[in-house]
Amino acid sequence: MAQYAVLIYERVPAEDLPKEIMDRHLGLPDRIGELGGKVTAGLALRPNETATAIRGDLVTDGPFVETKEVLAGVYLLEARDLDHALACAKLTPVVEGGVEVRPLIDFQVVPD
Numbered sequence: 001m002a003q004y005a006v007l008i009y010e011r012v013p014a015e016d017l018p019k020e021i022m023d024r025h026l027g028l029p030d031r032i033g034e035l036g037g038k039v040t041a042g043l044a045l046r047p048n049e050t051a052t053a054i055r056g057d058l059v060t061d062g063p064f065v066e067t068k069e070v071l072a073g074v075y076l077l078e079a080r081d082l083d084h085a086l087a088c089a090k091l092t093p094v095v096e097g098g099v100e101v102r103p104l105i106d107f108q109v110v111p112d
Contacts, residue, residue: 001038001078003104004085009069011096014044024093032077037088042075069097076104 010017029039048070051063063071079085085101092099 001080002082002085003040003106004077004079004082004089005102005104006075006077006085006089006092007071007100007102008073008075008092008094009067009097009100010072010094011069013047013070014072017095021093021095028075028091028093031091032088035084035088035091036080037084038078040076040078042073044073045071072097077101 029042032039048063049061051061053060053062053064055064077085077088079088082101082103085103089099089101
């Protein structure tokens with residue numbers, strides 16, 4: 001199956017997310033599995049204040065891109081095609097924000 005990154009953008013800090021949203025995040029792999037997709041990895045990101053951006057030789061505090069929503073997390077999804085990936089990604093719980101789905105190019109940087 002094809003692989004996709006689902007980027008989660010949220011305006012509400014992780015520590016302020018309602019419990020029901022956190023519970024829905026924990027159950028997301030099962031709900032996606034019911035649609036025939038598969039979550040193969042997931043990561044929550046620390047707050048924007050912990051980010052460091054590098055542009056050429058310039059190193060600055062903060063994220064690479066400033067937006068109202070912060071990149072809060074990402075998970076890797078296996079789906080039949082983009083339409084299937086979008087259907088699965090729509091299950092992602094978000095309070096104020098949204099998700100972005102990006103197809104991944106598989107290349108091996110570590111030999112098998």
